[in-house]
Amino acid sequence: MQSKIKQKRMPAEKRRVQIMEETMKLVARKGFDGTKTKDIAAACGVSEAAIFKIFKSKQEILLSGIEYKFGGPKRELIRKVNFDPKKPEIAMRFVANNIFETVENNIDIVKMIILTFLEHPEYIKKHIKKGALLEKKVIMEAMKAGIESRLYKKMDADIAVSLLPIAVIGMVITRVLADGKKTSKKEREKIIDQIIEVYLHGVMKKSPGGGR
């Protein structure tokens, strides 16, 4: 009985979630411009008008969808970061692990974000500016703490800070998509260890004159 009623009238919040999820699925397959509101309406079994009662635009559906999927859980995790200004790398490792896992577990949403970024970079930029890339903030904070405590070199923090998430995201995307298999926890930790090692200390030995 319950299910019959649901078909016709879904509670508002459930409908909102349904619209966001169907939109993300469609955009992952057809791209942002290729996804029409009427396709979203059809996938949800409602009229286009019903969708526009809840959301202003397709862009709003998508950004709300990303926030819904990543925003809350991410803020929760970031709160758990054990941030020690004397050891900023702890926070970095935590964040790197989190980025890796999130990308791997949500590869379709990540694909959808990349597709939308290629079509409309300004939408994703807006999303990032709204603070959705919380990881970057944590790394930035860790970086600044490191520079202030003179553990880290003075450098253009903006470039240096971007490098860590770019390396982790690039690595996990190429691995997941190219190899098409999940990374084991052990393997993931090995990869993160290596990325953090290179990020903190580089590939060169500390005393290059040693052997010569």
Place this chain on the structure above:
Amino acid sequence: MQSKIKQKRMPAEKRRVQIMEETMKLVARKGFDGTKTKDIAAACGVSEAAIFKIFKSKQEILLSGIEYKFGGPKRELIRKVNFDPKKPEIAMRFVANNIFETVENNIDIVKMIILTFLEHPEYIKKHIKKGALLEKKVIMEAMKAGIESRLYKKMDADIAVSLLPIAVIGMVITRVLADGKKTSKKEREKIIDQIIEVYLHGVMKKSPGGGR
């Protein structure tokens, strides 16, 4: 007169190039699966049969197109790498600069490659395996030389080697697409310097105990 004849009968090589270029343009807009052979035929003003006389498949057109655009010029550049095993970073910097410039100057082809990678990772993987990612080979060679001469740490070369192109490609893509503007030569060199600095020596100071 010449142009009238061209409309009907193009020299075979010119036709081949035209098909590759129109295909890449279409795929950049509509994705690989969204691009039908009949669209390619229409864009070139020929029949589908005429296309299949030259290429076996859509996949072959695309891979040949990438090779046509990037393969030759890339091999030419790689030949110019001044490779000094005592200073592997010279080759790395050269390659990093080259990747940055290539991505920035061919952002539509890069978009097209990313789109195809999202849809059919195996195609792009095939392309990479065919040796198209020559830059990675140079970095790998530099890395191995560095490890052998004990300038570099022993590490999983495969991960460490991937990090440099991933960092450069990720950085240039986010910059070009998000900011929508070209990077000046000076700015590009600053970014590459910083990436190479982090890659070789990391963000931490060599003697972390110094100030405490």
